[in-house]
Amino acid sequence: MNTENIYIHNVNDFVAMRKAGSLTAKILDALKNFIEPGISTEDINEFCHRMIIKNDAVPAPLNYKNFPKSVCTSVNHVVCHGIPSEKKILKNGDIINVDVTVILDGWHGDSSRTFAVGNINNKILSLLKTTYECLLIGIENAKPGKKIGDIGYSIQKYAEAKNFSVVRDFCGHGIGKKFHTPPSILHYGSIGEGVEIVPGMFFTIEPMINIGNWQVKILNDGWTAVTKDKSLSAQYEHTIGITENGNEIFTLSQNNSDFPINTI
Ligand code: MF3
Ligand code: CO
Ligand code: CO
Numbered sequence: 651m652n653t654e655n656i657y658i659h660n661v662n663d664f665v666a667m668r669k670a671g672s673l674t675a676k677i678l679d680a681l682k683n684f685i686e687p688g689i690s691t692e693d694i695n696e697f698c699h700r701m702i703i704k705n706d707a708v709p710a711p712l713n714y715k716n717f718p719k720s721v722c723t724s725v726n727h728v729v730c731h732g733i734p735s736e737k738k739i740l741k742n743g744d745i746i747n748v749d750v751t752v753i754l755d756g757w758h759g760d761s762s763r764t765f766a767v768g769n770i771n772n773k774i775l776s777l778l779k780t781t782y783e784c785l786l787i788g789i790e791n792a793k794p795g796k797k798i799g800d801i802g803y804s805i806q807k808y809a810e811a812k813n814f815s816v817v818r819d820f821c822g823h824g825i826g827k828k829f830h831t832p833p834s835i836l837h838y839g840s841i842g843e844g845v846e847i848v849p850g851m852f853f854t855i856e857p858m859i860n861i862g863n864w865q866v867k868i869l870n871d872g873w874t875a876v877t878k879d880k881s882l883s884a885q886y887e888h889t890i891g892i893t894e895n896g897n898e899i900f901t902l903s904q905n906n907s908d909f910p911i912n913t914i
Contacts, residue, residue: 655832656824658850663826664891664898666757667852670707671889671900674759677701677750679903682910685765687742691723694748695734702752710751710758710829717873722749722762729817729858729866729875729883742768745778747885751829758825760854761901762887763910773861774882775911780812781859781884782909788822788837788855789888792847793896798833799843801855806838809859817858817883819866820875825889826852849892852900856887 659667677698684697699720702709709720717733724732724747725740732747740746749762764778784805791800806816822835833845837857862881869876877883886909890897902908 654845656845656851657826657831658848659826659852659891660850663852666755667759667826667889667891667900670752670754670757670759671761671902672759672904673705673707673752673754674750674761674889674901675903677752678748678761678763679905679907681748681765682907685740685746685767687740687768689740690736691725691732691734691738691740691746692736694723695719695721698748698750705754707752707754710753710760714829723747724749724883724885726882727877727880729860729877730820730885731873731875733871733873740767743770745770745774745882745884749885749887756827758827758829758889759901760825760829760887760889762856762885763908764884764886765910775913776812777814777859777861777882777884778911780809780814781857782886784809784837784857784859785855785886785888788857789890789897789899792855792890792892794848794892794894796847797842797844798835798847799839800841802836802839803841803843805857809857815860815862815864817860817864817866820858822854822856822887824851824853847892849894851892852889854887854889856885858883858885
């Protein structure tokens with residue numbers, strides 16, 4: 651633990667996170683061929699729940715602060731924390747973020763990807779690509795010698811140059827034996843701000859990027875975050891560990907579908 655209450659992990663902890671992270675990725679990898687027009691977000695919840703349990707893990711969202719389901723499913727203008735429902739049927743042209751967090755042997759793997767349902771138009775494709783690139787740029791800046799604020803600064807700069815906006819109300823987080831710990835990883839901000847990044851830190855980077863403006867509101871269910879202007883929102887998330895020279899991505903896809911969109 652350093653002065654900012656940020657836990658510094660050891661090599662054994664990296665081994666444990668590799669396992670939790672790769673299970674998380676395996677579930678997201680399997681979703682690529684499962685998601686299609688006509689299925690419900692509850693179908694996705696059940697698919698993930700079964701796969702998590704089968705692999706001797708626990709779905710972290712279920713009953714977390716009273717969240718009622720095993721994954722978050724956020725469709726179109728839903729920014730994050732969408733609650734799976736059998737009433738929400740996916741249709742051609744939709745986008746959906748599925749956010750999977752597993753607990754394996756006591757360790758959390760947290761990752762999300764935005765998928766296309768059928769065919770999407772070029773504007774939406776550009777939102778998805780930019781959001782994924784924001785995640786990669788954030789990861790590039792997550793290394794010893796940099797500050798936590800450098801991550802958000804680099805993401806905001808890239809997103810706004812493409813005329814998209816960065817959601818302010820939700821951020822990445824420290825992770826490990828607990829789901830959400832310090833530090834908060836903002837996806838916007840100023841260069842050189844915040845604590846120094848050092849080896850052994852585990853955290854997520856999970857930018858939410860909107861086509862319209864960044865304002866969001868929470869629906870009456872107490873969870874679902876939507877864009878105020880109803881514009882589309884996308885998100886990609888990885889869990890990473892800081893190493894001596896850079897970082898290790900614990901939640902990397904095993905079949906190259908970190909960005910699960912077929913581009914021609
Ligand atoms: N997985 C989300 C994150 O990236 C948190 C979901 S909390 C829940 O931090 F309760 F909605 F599941
Ligand atoms: Co997270
Ligand atoms: Co998540």
